[in-house]
Amino acid sequence: MAVNRFMRAGIMFPLALIVVTTIYMGAAFGIRSQFSTPGEVSPRAIPLLTAGLMYVALLVVLFQELRSAPGEPDGSGSGTFLRPALVIVATAAYILLFRPLGYSLSTLLFVGSLFFVFGFETRRPLRFALYAIAVTAAFYGLFALVFGVRLPTFPGFAI
Amino acid sequence: MDTFLTLVGGFGALADWTVLGFMIGGFLIGTFFGAMPGLTSVLAIALLLPITYTIDVVPALVMCASIFMAGMYSGSITATTINIPGAPSSMMTAIEGNQLMKKGFGANALGHAALASMIGGSIGAVLLMAFMPVAAEISLLIRTPGKFSLVLFALVVIIIVDRGAIAKGVVATLLGVMFATVGIDVLLPIPRFNFGTETLVEGIDIMPLVIGAFAISEVLIQAQNWNAASGIPDPDSKDLKIRRRDFIPPWSEIRRIGFVTYVKSAIIGYGIGILPGAGGSMAAFVSYATARGASRHPEEYGKGSREGIAAAESANNSMCGGAFVPMLMFGIPGDPTTAIVLGVLVINGLQPGPRLLENQADLIAPMFASLFLSALVLIPLTLFLFGPYFVRIVSIPKGLLYSAIAVVALVGSYVATYSIFQMSLAVGFGLLAYVMRRQNYSTVSMLLGFILGPDLEQYLRRSLSLSDGNPMVFLTSPDSLFFLLLTALFIYMILFRARKKPSVL
Numbered sequence: 001m002a003v004n005r006f007m008r009a010g011i012m013f014p015l016a017l018i019v020v021t022t023i024y025m026g027a028a029f030g031i032r033s034q035f036s037t038p039g040e041v042s043p044r045a046i047p048l049l050t051a052g053l054m055y056v057a058l059l060v061v062l063f064q065e066l067r068s069a070p071g072e073p074d075g076s077g078s079g080t081f082l083r084p085a086l087v088i089v090a091t092a093a094y095i096l097l098f099r100p101l102g103y104s105l106s107t108l109l110f111v112g113s114l115f116f117v118f119g120f121e122t123r124r125p126l127r128f129a130l131y132a133i134a135v136t137a138a139f140y141g142l143f144a145l146v147f148g149v150r151l152p153t154f155p156g157f158a159i
Numbered sequence: 160m161d162t163f164l165t166l167v168g169g170f171g172a173l174a175d176w177t178v179l180g181f182m183i184g185g186f187l188i189g190t191f192f193g194a195m196p197g198l199t200s201v202l203a204i205a206l207l208l209p210i211t212y213t214i215d216v217v218p219a220l221v222m223c224a225s226i227f228m229a230g231m232y233s234g235s236i237t238a239t240t241i242n243i244p245g246a247p248s249s250m251m252t253a254i255e256g257n258q259l260m261k262k263g264f265g266a267n268a269l270g271h272a273a274l275a276s277m278i279g280g281s282i283g284a285v286l287l288m289a290f291m292p293v294a295a296e297i298s299l300l301i302r303t304p305g306k307f308s309l310v311l312f313a314l315v316v317i318i319i320v321d322r323g324a325i326a327k328g329v330v331a332t333l334l335g336v337m338f339a340t341v342g343i344d345v346l347l348p349i350p351r352f353n354f355g356t357e358t359l360v361e362g363i364d365i366m367p368l369v370i371g372a373f374a375i376s377e378v379l380i381q382a383q384n385w386n387a388a389s390g391i392p393d394p395d396s397k398d399l400k401i402r403r404r405d406f407i408p409p410w411s412e413i414r415r416i417g418f419v420t421y422v423k424s425a426i427i428g429y430g431i432g433i434l435p436g437a438g439g440s441m442a443a444f445v446s447y448a449t450a451r452g453a454s455r456h457p458e459e460y461g462k463g464s465r466e467g468i469a470a471a472e473s474a475n476n477s478m479c480g481g482a483f484v485p486m487l488m489f490g491i492p493g494d495p496t497t498a499i500v501l502g503v504l505v506i507n508g509l510q511p512g513p514r515l516l517e518n519q520a521d522l523i524a525p526m527f528a529s530l531f532l533s534a535l536v537l538i539p540l541t542l543f544l545f546g547p548y549f550v551r552i553v554s555i556p557k558g559l560l561y562s563a564i565a566v567v568a569l570v571g572s573y574v575a576t577y578s579i580f581q582m583s584l585a586v587g588f589g590l591l592a593y594v595m596r597r598q599n600y601s602t603v604s605m606l607l608g609f610i611l612g613p614d615l616e617q618y619l620r621r622s623l624s625l626s627d628g629n630p631m632v633f634l635t636s637p638d639s640l641f642f643l644l645l646t647a648l649f650i651y652m653i654l655f656r657a658r659k660k661p662s663v664l
Contacts, residue, residue: 013598017330024337027352040628041620043344043351050336050612057329064326083382087565088590091375094569095582103570110569111562117382120558131559139566147213149574 010065014058025051086117102154107136166288169524178218182529185222186537189229200230201495205373209571216507220526223500228533231476235272248439251447251471258463266405271465272472273542279473280534282425283480288527295513298488305638307618310611312646313491319653331600335608345617365502366575367585372602374568375589381561416466421473428474432481439475446474495603
């Protein structure tokens with residue numbers, strides 16, 4: 001029970017931000033200005049002030065989260081995290097393959113994987129494929145043909 | 160007077176078929192996104208932001224304005240028909256409109272919403288054009304310490320508006336400020352927080368932040384809440400059948416609402432639009448509450464009041480005009496849509512401020528004209544032409560819709576700069592915004608912190624530099640003192656006085 005109280009996302013997120021703020025503050029101390037005139041505020045002043053205020057705000061958030069009972073909904077309870085995680089994995093793969101495979105093939109695979117995640121037409125393979133091709137083609141038309149954007153192509157192919 | 164005439168001359172730019180096409184296209188996109196529960200006009204503009212790199216500034220701004228107006232109006236469609244507000248600003252319309260829908264007057268409710276949106280939106284645009292030159296004159300009087308206090312006022316108001324989560328609002332805003340400090344310093348040629356990489360020396364662009372915070376996080380939220388069996392009413396059901404002639408509100412009902420209600424609500428909406436962070440939801444709520452308080456038929460409220468619909472819709476569409484004032488004059492966006500429009504201006508090398516109206520009014524004027532024509536012509540026209548089909552928008556399979564949004568968001572973030580890094584950054588911000596939204600941190604506050612942070616730092620450092628480091632300059636400068644007192648007044652009004660008052664609903 002005590003572990004649950006501290007392992008909630010409501011607690012973990014501000015703790016993660018405290019780590020980020022500490023790294024930020026460390027980097028802020030490393031900012032050096034070679035130019036200085038009387039009354040001038042150094043380039044690291046605002047970042048340091050921001051980090052200081054961030055610590056105070058995060059401590060208030062942590063205090064509020066700890067005061068709320070562990071059973072209270074914190075906005076993270078509904079739904080499953082599997083699907084967002086799959087979307088992130090598919091997106092990361094898409095970004096990695098976007099240039100090597102070109103727009104058409106990488107987008108087709110990306111759209112197909114998202115259809116799987118969202119369970120769209122997975123029982124009807126023909127419709128599944130047609131919709132995936134249609135989405136890929138529609139946005140190729142929008143970006144490449146309408147707006148004249150140069151999209152990456154599969155090596156040796158025009159699209 | 161000359162500036163006003165130039166602004167009116169913006170209508171001429173819409174005679175160009177390309178510009179007109181962008182206005183109509185933007186309006187239809189905004190209508191689609193506004194009418195689709197879960198999608199907003201902010202998301203529409205965010206997705207189209209990369210495209211503005213490839214088109215001229217005039218059609219880009221014209222399109223943004225028509226999306227803004229359409230999104231504000233079209234939230235009333237699903238609010239009325241299926242009791243799910245397409246946009247948060249349509250919450251009050253859902254209360255009254257859906258009651259009328261249940262009584263068999265759905266088309267009539269949609270007609271009243273469109274008429275009020277048309278009147279409110281048009282008045283808001285006219286007020287914007289009429290008072291913009293005056294606002295420009297006033298803004299010239301504000302010096303650097305005053306500008307600092309004004310930006311501080313904006314940030315404080317944005318944070319305290321969400322009374323339930325002020326600490327989280329501060330965290331989100333400061334997070335935005337932290338992202339904004341990455342790159343070259345605002346005054347000196349010194350790189351900050353680049354962690355030894357070349358890529359971060361240029362700083363973080365607004366585009367991946369907008370796409371991540373509004374588009375990718377939405378896809379992730381939808382993926383988490385995914386329920387294939389989630390029921391949206393069948394659009395073919397008998398209750399949702401609508402005929403075109405039913406959309407026209409009878410004259411007797413309009414007279415019963417009273418022209419004063421439309422105009423008063425529009426003025427309230429415009430005034431609230433000028434306030435940073437207030438937005439369409441507050442405009443609709445305040446106007447609705449005011450109309451209810453002054454109504455001769457208060458017993459109808461909550462049971463399908465046409466007056467309530469008129470007050471809410473007139474105000475939230477008029478808000479669009481007001482929201483442009485602080486953004487164009489001070490670079491302070493009042494809401495997320497104008498924050499993204501500010502991004503469009505910056506991308507195209509336009510600097511907000513009074514000089515913008517003096518030197519580049521010809522670029523801004525068509526946007527105002529688009530706002531006016533979208534309200535006056537496109538709202539009633541699209542309702543009449545497409546009204547019977549509006550409700551079918553919700554029947555588009557969500558798996559298809561969100562997959563398409565993911566592709567537009569990612570490819571859009573690539574095409575803006577042809578950079579895989581920007582794509583990755585957009586996904587990173589998307590993941591961050593997803594966690595923030597799940598934990599009730601405002602991503603809008605983060606965006607506004609990102610936009611206003613550099614201004615706050617710049618004005619603070621300049622003011623102190625000019626006064627030899629004496630912070631009393633903020634109290635001795637009359638304009639600065641005015642905004643500091645205004646900040647204190649708002650803190651009192653929103654945090655303390657509001658607690659003592661019982662709810663109006």
